[in-house]
Amino acid sequence: MSGELLFGIHSVDAALTHDPKNILELYIESDSHNARLKELSERARELGVKPHSRPREALDRMTGGARHQGAVARYNAPPPRSENELSALIEKAGKDALLLVLDGVTDPHNLGACLRSADAAGVTAVIAPKDKAVGITPTVRTASAGAADHIPFVAVTNLARTLKALKEQGVWLVGLADDAAQDFYAVDLKGPIAIVMGSEGEGMRRLTRESCDFLAHIPMRGAVESLNVSVATGVALFEVLRQRGTKP
Numbered sequence: 001m002s003g004e005l006l007f008g009i010h011s012v013d014a015a016l017t018h019d020p021k022n023i024l025e026l027y028i029e030s031d032s033h034n035a036r037l038k039e040l041s042e043r044a045r046e047l048g049v050k051p052h053s054r055p056r057e058a059l060d061r062m063t064g065g066a067r068h069q070g071a072v073a074r075y076n077a078p079p080p081r082s083e084n085e086l087s088a089l090i091e092k093a094g095k096d097a098l099l100l101v102l103d104g105v106t107d108p109h110n111l112g113a114c115l116r117s118a119d120a121a122g123v124t125a126v127i128a129p130k131d132k133a134v135g136i137t138p139t140v141r142t143a144s145a146g147a148a149d150h151i152p153f154v155a156v157t158n159l160a161r162t163l164k165a166l167k168e169q170g171v172w173l174v175g176l177a178d179d180a181a182q183d184f185y186a187v188d189l190k191g192p193i194a195i196v197m198g199s200e201g202e203g204m205r206r207l208t209r210e211s212c213d214f215l216a217h218i219p220m221r222g223a224v225e226s227l228n229v230s231v232a233t234g235v236a237l238f239e240v241l242r243q244r245g246t247k248p
Contacts, residue, residue, distance in 0.1 A: 003074035005138050007063050009036055012071040014146020016040070020047040022076040027054045027062070029070030037070050066142075080136065080155040083162065086125060089152060090169050090192065093124045097171060097192035098240055102128045103159060103208045104199035105229060111136075112143020113230035114197075119147035121237035127162060127194075130155045163211040166194055175204055175212035176236060178226045184216035189240045197229055197236075 003024040006015055015023055028041050030053040041051040054062075059072050081089075090097045100118045105111050111134050118126050134140065135155060141148045156162045163173060174187055175196040196212055198204035209215065218227060218235055227235065 004077045005063065006073040006075040006077075006141055007059075007066060007068035007071065007138065008142040008145075009040065009069045009071050010145035011141045012073050013040060013043075014149060015073060015075055016043055016047060016049065017146070018150055019075075019078070020044075020049055022078070023049050024074040024076060026051045026074075027059060027072045028052070029056050029059055030054060032056075032070050034070055040071055066139075077136065077141075078149065081125065081152045083154060083156050085152070086127070086154055086162070086165070087169060089125050090166070090171060093192070095191055096244070096246075097124050098122065098237070099124050099166065099171065099194040100126045100233065100237065101159070101163070101173075101194050101196040101208075102126065102133065102229075102233075103196065103204050104129065104133050104202070105197070106132070106134050107200055108134050108137050108139040109143045110200060110228065110230045112140045112145075112148065114233045115140070115144040115147040115151055115153070117230065117234035117237055119144070119151045121234075121241055123151060123237065125152040125154050127154045127156060127159070129159045130157055133199075159205075160207040160211055163194075163196075163208065167211075167213070172214070173212045174214045174216060174236075175209060176218065176232055177203055177209065177215050178217055180215035180217045182214065182216040184218050184236065185239060187214055187216050189243045193240060195233070195236045195240065197233055200229055 028051045044051050171192040173194045
């Protein structure tokens, strides 16, 4: 069958909320007493999407044993946003523009968690390179709890060139690096800002690091030297909101 596989209650619910016309097929676990699945089926019918009842074993086979929570859909996923759309998104956000740049995140669970935090923080757009980085996959959609299809995700060909364009549009680039001397909490994060995060293992690439206006670290009090990229992303984004005195 055509379409991408989407599974998990949050992911399917988000698709129903934001993009029901692109749900091709919806499968709900039969003989389930889960009230959330019943609500999902009722909402789907109201939106013109017919749910098909299937035993858990069939859904397990369909998803390759992934944790589907009794909800699976075939979905025509929207493509990533074009680089050409970034300028308009930033202009519309104005002084409140907040971008998240992910330089080479390869773990789909990390990307999903980053997108979930970005959506919660009201991020204008998430930017990532097309090469040597994970894109929007079914696992990412599930890990993001639906944020992957809600927040603008822009996959770019040349990240260094995109960062230069952001600066030309008045966006300040703040990169997080464990070895940076400056305390992240001491950086002024008001105005148009892009938080730049590196990959899980190697951090930011050289050109990305050199493109940043500021490099800063999140101070650590315990024995560990760094945070998981998705956790650090959440900390950074909500510090921006705290300094701005705004709520997500």
